[in-house]
Amino acid sequence: MTNTSYALIMLVAGIGIPVLAALNAALGRAISAPAAASVVLFVVAFLTSLAVVIFTGPQAIAKVATAPKHLLLAGALIAFYVLSITYIAPHFGVGNAVFFVLLGQLISAAAIDHFALFGATQTPLTWIRASGITVMAAGVFITQIAAR
Structure with a gap:
């Protein structure tokens, strides 16, 4: 594949x-x-x-x-x-619940990749990657504000 x-x-x-x-x-x-x-x-x-x-x-x-x-x-x-x-x-709403799950996934995935936890391939948390995750998290936050 x-x-x-x-x-x-x-x-x-x-x-x-x-x-x-x-x-x-x-x-x-x-x-x-x-x-x-x-x-x-x-x-x-x-x-x-x-x-x-x-x-x-x-x-x-x-x-x-x-x-x-x-x-x-x-x-x-x-x-x-x-x-x-x-x-x-x-x-709480499906969207709200899933958006917070997504935020948790972003944080957890970054930590797992950075530290190569559980046998994952190591992908260091560079400032570019951290910036991308921050933008994604900001997007999740904006969707929460827009939903109100």
């Missing part, structure tokens, strides 16, 4: 995040239980992921037992994200 392919896939994934938030928040309202809506989301996600693993090579699942245990924290983080966005989005 090319970098363009990777970028397009991630663009679609990014488009999906607010859609996920809106759909799951609506499900939580429809059934009057945001936590139950999150469980339903994870069941569907599990079944989808399971189908992909079966298709692409189930032998990888056996290797999980030998992986560093701290890497499993990702599951707790996605649960926190889904539970929080499902509960908060109906009260």
Whole structure:
């Protein structure tokens, strides 16, 4: 795959995040239980992921037992994200919730890349990169002001 392919896939994934938030928040309202809506989301996600693993090579699942245990924290983080966005989005607005998630992602991604955390490729936080992140964060802030 090319970098363009990777970028397009991630663009679609990014488009999906607010859609996920809106759909799951609506499900939580429809059934009057945001936590139950999150469980339903994870069941569907599990079944989808399971189908992909079966298709692409189930032998990888056996290797999980030998992986560093701290890497499993990702599951707790996605649960926190889904539970929080499902509960908060109906009260705070999907746009507001996702914009603050985006701000957190900018900060976290910059730190992960700069320090090469979790095996990431190191990308130093230069003043140009920091300026770009600041402009993006300012854009998020401006959208919040404009929404009022």
